[in-house]
Amino acid sequence: MSGAAPEPITHVTVVVPARDEERLITRCLTSIAVAREHLRITHPTPVDVRVIVVLDRCSDGTEYAAQSAGVDVVSVDAGSVGAARRIGMTRALSNPTAHQTLSDQHAPVRPPARRHWLLSTDADSAVPVEWLRTHVELAAGGAQVVAGLVRPDDCTAPRVLSRWHAAHPIHLGHDQIYGANLGIRADTYLLVGGFPAVDTGEDRYLVNAARAIGARIVATDRGTVTTSGRLDGRAPAGFAAWLRQS
Template sequence: MKIGIVIPAHNEEQHLSACLQSIQQAIQHTGHEQVEILVVLDSCTDQSRSVVESHQVNWIECNFACVGKARDLGIRQLIDQGVIWVACTDADTIVDSDWILCQMLHQPTDAICGVVTLDDLSHLSVQQQQKYLAHYQDSMDHQHIHGANLSFSAEAYIQAGGFEPIPCHEDVSLIEKFIKQCCKVTRSNLVRVTTSSRLNGRAPEGLSYFLKHL
C-alpha cells in the first residue's frame, strides 16, 4: 500500500521542522518503504520552504491562502503518483511514532478520525482548561474531526469530490460527504498527534478560535 502524507503550511517556519521530524520517525517505525511526504507551501513569506528543503522532503507552492484548496492540491498530486492511502496533518503538529502503524492496524476502512492532544494548556485560564477537558473525548468512537489527524483511502476521497475549497471546516465537510456515501469512518484514539494550543492559528475558525472562545 503506497501511503501519502500531506501537510499544508502557511508561514510555519517555527513549527515545520518538529512536524517533519516526527513524521520521518513514524515512517521509520513502520518499516514501510512506500511513504511519500508532500508539504504544500501556501502563500508563505517566511523561511518555511528552506526548512522543508533541509529535511529533503518534497514540496509544492501555491497562493491560495485557503487550507481546503491547499490540502486538495497536495492530495490529488499524490494520488496521481499512485498513493492509495492519504494521511493529513498540520505544520504545527507532531505525530506519534506509531501514527502510521495504527492507521494500518485499522484497515480495512475508508477513513480514520484520530485525536489530538494539546501541547500546552498553561496559557489558558483554569476555567478554559476545565471547559476544554470536559468537552474533549479521548476515546474510541469519539465525535471529533481534526484536519491535523485525518486519513482516508484515495478511492473514497475521489468519490466524495475531495476537500471543499474553504478556509476552515474543510475536514468536517469531508467526513460529512464520506458518511453520505456510506463510507466506513473509524473514530480512533489510538491514532494520535500533539498539536499547538496557540491562540493565533491560521484557520479563521479552527482550533485556535475554539480555544480562544471557551
C-alpha cells in the same frame, strides 16, 4: 459501501499544508520521519511513505525548513487551508512515487487507489510514533476513513488547557474531526470529490461526504496528534478558535 475484503495499504502520502510555519514545521516533519521509521521496522510488509508540504503564501523560512527535511514541496497561492489540502492530495494522486530519483531505471508505478492511504496533518502539529501504523492497521481492518484525535501542546495556558480537556474527553468512538489527524483511502477520496477549497471546515465536509455514501468511518483514540495550543491560528474558526471558546 460494501464489497470485497479490504486490500492492504502499500502506499501512504501525508499532506501538510503550511503558511509561515518556520518555527514549528521541523518538529512536524521530524515526528513524521520517526513514525515512518517505526512503521518500517514494525509492520510486516513494506509500505511506501511520501510527505508533501504545500506552502500556501509563505513569506518566511518555511520552504527552506521543509526542503531541509527532504520532503516534497509545492508552493501555491491558494489562500485557504482547504485549497492547500486539496492541491496536496491532487499531487499525491497524480504521481504518488514522484520522490524517486532520476537515477531510477524504472518509471514510477502508480499504486491502485484502493491501496493508497491519504493522510492529513498540520505544520504546527507533531504526530506520535505509532501514528502511521495506526492508520495502516485500521485501513487493513476495513476503515475507509479514520478520524483521529488531537490535543493541545503543553505551551497552552493551563486554564485554557484544563477547559479544553473538560469539554473534549478522549474516548473511543468519538465524533470529533480534525484535519491534523485524518486519513482516507484514496478510492473513497476520489469518489466523494476530495477536500473542498474552503477557508475552514474542509475536514468535516470530507468526512460527511464519505458518510453520505456509506463509507466505513472509524473514530479512534489511538495515535493522538499534538497540535499547537496558540490562540491566533491560521484558519478562521479553526482549532485556535475552538481553544479560545473552550
